Amino acid sequence: TTILMAMAGQMSAGSVRRPPAVRGISVETQARLDAGLMSARLPWQVTVYLFCVVIPIWFNAGPLLMSTLRLFLMVMIIPVVIRLLMGVYGRLIITDWLFIAHTVWMAVALGVMSPEAVVTQVGSVGMEFLGGYAIGRAYVRTPEVFLALCRALTLIVLCMMPFALYEAQTGRPLIVEYIARLPGIRSVEIVTTEGRLGLERVQGPFAHPIHFGLFCSVAFSLSFVALKGLVGDTRRWLTAGIVAATGFLGLASGAWLAIILQIALIAWAAAFDRIRWRWWLLVGLFALAYVAIDILSNRTPIRVFMSYATFSAHTAYWRGLIFEWGIANVLGSIEKSIPASPIFGIGLRDWIRPHFMSSGSMDNFWLVLAVRYGVPGFFLLVIGYAIVIARVMRRDFTADPVLSQIRRAWVFTFLGLTFTLCTVHIWTNVFSFTFFMFGAGVWILAAQPILATKQTVAHGHSVQPKSFRLSYSRFPVLHRRPGPSITRTSP
Numbered sequence: 406t407t408i409l410m411a412m413a414g415q416m417s418a419g420s421v422r423r424p425p426a427v428r429g430i431s432v433e434t435q436a437r438l439d440a441g442l443m444s445a446r447l448p449w450q451v452t453v454y455l456f457c458v459v460i461p462i463w464f465n466a467g468p469l470l471m472s473t474l475r476l477f478l479m480v481m482i483i484p485v486v487i488r489l490l491m492g493v494y495g496r497l498i499i500t501d502w503l504f505i506a507h508t509v510w511m512a513v514a515l516g517v518m519s520p521e522a523v524v525t526q527v528g529s530v531g532m533e534f535l536g537g538y539a540i541g542r543a544y545v546r547t548p549e550v551f552l553a554l555c556r557a558l559t560l561i562v563l564c565m566m567p568f569a570l571y572e573a574q575t576g577r578p579l580i581v582e583y584i585a586r587l588p589g590i591r592s593v594e595i596v597t598t599e600g601r602l603g604l605e606r607v608q609g610p611f612a613h614p615i616h617f618g619l620f621c622s623v624a625f626s627l628s629f630v631a632l633k634g635l636v637g638d639t640r641r642w643l644t645a646g647i648v649a650a651t652g653f654l655g656l657a658s659g660a661w662l663a664i665i666l667q668i669a670l671i672a673w674a675a676a677f678d679r680i681r682w683r684w685w686l687l688v689g690l691f692a693l694a695y696v697a698i699d700i701l702s703n704r705t706p707i708r709v710f711m712s713y714a715t716f717s718a719h720t721a722y723w724r725g726l727i728f729e730w731g732i733a734n735v736l737g738s739i740e741k742s743i744p745a746s747p748i749f750g751i752g753l754r755d756w757i758r759p760h761f762m763s764s765g766s767m768d769n770f771w772l773v774l775a776v777r778y779g780v781p782g783f784f785l786l787v788i789g790y791a792i793v794i795a796r797v798m799r800r801d802f803t804a805d806p807v808l809s810q811i812r813r814a815w816v817f818t819f820l821g822l823t824f825t826l827c828t829v830h831i832w833t834n835v836f837s838f839t840f841f842m843f844g845a846g847v848w849i850l851a852a853q854p855i856l857a858t859k860q861t862v863a864h865g866h867s868v869q870p871k872s873f874r875l876s877y878s879r880f881p882v883l884h885r886r887p888g889p890s891i892t893r894t895s896p
Contacts, residue, residue, distance in 0.1 A: 442807065443635055445549035447557055453477060454540050454841065458834045459561055459620075461593045461610050462584055474834055475529060478536030485539045494543045495851060501542070503789030507778075508535045510785055514778045518752025526753065530836075537837035541844025548852070551811055552635065554845060555627040559644055562624045566651045569607045569617075573654045576605035593833075600656075607654040616835040618660020619825065621652030623818055623842055626667045631814035634806055658720070659768075659829035663821035670817045684798075724768055724828060730758045731772040735780065750779035770826040790843070794819055797849050805854035815846040 447455075457474035464471055488494060489501065508531045515523040545551055572578050584592040593612045600606060609617035629645035649664050677683035698706045730741070734756045737745025743757045755765055756776055767773050775783040798816055802809040822839065831839060 442549055443552060443556075445547070445553045447550065447553045448544040450481065450540060450544050451550075451554065452557075454537075455557060455561065458838050458841075459565075459610050460584070461581065461612075461834060463591045463593070464589065469525070472833070474837060475532060478532050478540075478837070482532055482536040482539060485543050486535065489539055489543060495546065495848065498793070498847065498850065500789035500793050500847070503785050503792075504535060504538055507782060507785035507789070510782045511778050514749040514782055515752050517749045518746075518754065522753050530832075533833065533837035534840055537839075537841035538844040541841040542847050543844075545845035546848040548807055548811060551845065551848070552631065555624075555631045555814070558624040559628040559648060562621050562648045562651055563644065565609055565621075566647060569609060569651050569654045572607045572609070573604045576600075578608045578610070580610040581608070602656065604654070604656060606656040609655075611835055612833050614655040615657040615659050615829045616831060618652045618655030618657040619663060619822070619829070619831065619835055620838065621648055621655070622660050622663035622667070622821060622825070623838075624648050625652065625664055626671070626814040626817040626821075629814075630671060630817060631811050633810050657829070659825045662828065663825040666821040666824055667817045670820065674813065723762075726759065726762065727767055727769060728772060730762075731756065731767060731769065731776050733757070735775045746776075747780045750775065750777045750782065752777065766830070768829055770830050773830055793843070793847060793850070794823075797846060800849060800852070802852075802854050808849070808852055808854055812849050815849065819843065819846070 454474075454477065457472070457477050460473070462473045486505075490497065508527070511531055512523060512527045515526055519526070545554055568579050578595060581592045581595055584590065593608075593610075596606075596608050596613055598606050598614065606614040607617055608614050609620075611617045611620065625645060625648050628648050629641055632641055649668075652660050652664055673683065673687060677686070680686070695706050698709050702709055730743075733741050733743045734751060735745070735747055737743055737747075741757070756767065758765075767776065771783070771787065774786060794816065797812060800812055802812055819842075
């Protein structure tokens, strides 16, 4: 109950708490803080959604295996999607249609290749995907709510940290164990994996240690970058450090990769802050590195990447095989005697692989899309995904430091996740949560920078700033308290 109250940002009706002053922020940002920028509450729909994600309660509904998350999305998805298509949650974008088309194509592909599972698979996976995206798209649409979400995710990871430390020593996921003891319900299966670095891998309340690490990695940039200038630096560094350390306890190379990539992007942005074309420089260096590796190495660049993105050479070799044989299952291979399945994929059938690969696990989310639903299913999702990220990256919020930091945090998060999903697969709660967070950033496409408050000197007299506009805010504009004016001389 305490966690939920904190997540919801409980405060008395009609009151706005003045946040503590943060050193080094602009007058404009302080005025926005005074106006309630950091005091917004999460919509109850988002609070319930997050509760269902991190508290894995499962139960049997007749022949169906249900979870509280699936039950919640089952109730919410139809009205939310209808209202989304009606434009209630803002102007429709092409990604909305592409994601809906991906869900429809999923049903078509499974109907052709695995008709016996089309109802249960689309009803579960399709609902987790489209429902998570729609909830984020519908109810996170302002800077205030997005920052409340950042604080809520940070708080959740901080609350999971003591349980993670215990599990790293004992191998016992207490949250899962306690839920499973309750009568009439069950939880996720407890995963038994080999420990690493002298510690047990932390599963937390999720289906796999990889999912635990990925959840924490999402909160990293949101706690460190999005809240810059809005909370004190000491608090921001401390909480981000705890979030990263908690995520590392999953001992999953994919989660480590997501956090390390975010740290590298943050460092690059800080080091080349004065260079406007710094991101094109980074893209050019990546392209140059790819070409150099392709020319100088006897391995493909993808295999080299896998070797540095995994814990061991064996794991890198294994994932290289998965990629090679997975592509062959889609495009076909005469050498491997694999028929092509580019249109409808192979559905839920077992994929063809070397005889010594006894496990059918495919550690590549993007590859699973193509193998299971064919090239159309893959491109419908990936194109919609890439369009939003590219368009958000191109937004210029130079004049608005709050929106600039929010945009940067969201982009860093999904750039890290994009690479990580090349090495891991996600399902159930974390799968839905990933696209919830994706939908929670779509509002940035239409966000308008708040006009900077400036004072100029005219004919020797200071001119008081005009009232600024709080875009997308539920709070009324509050004028600053009377006080000494601050005159800024134009250069």
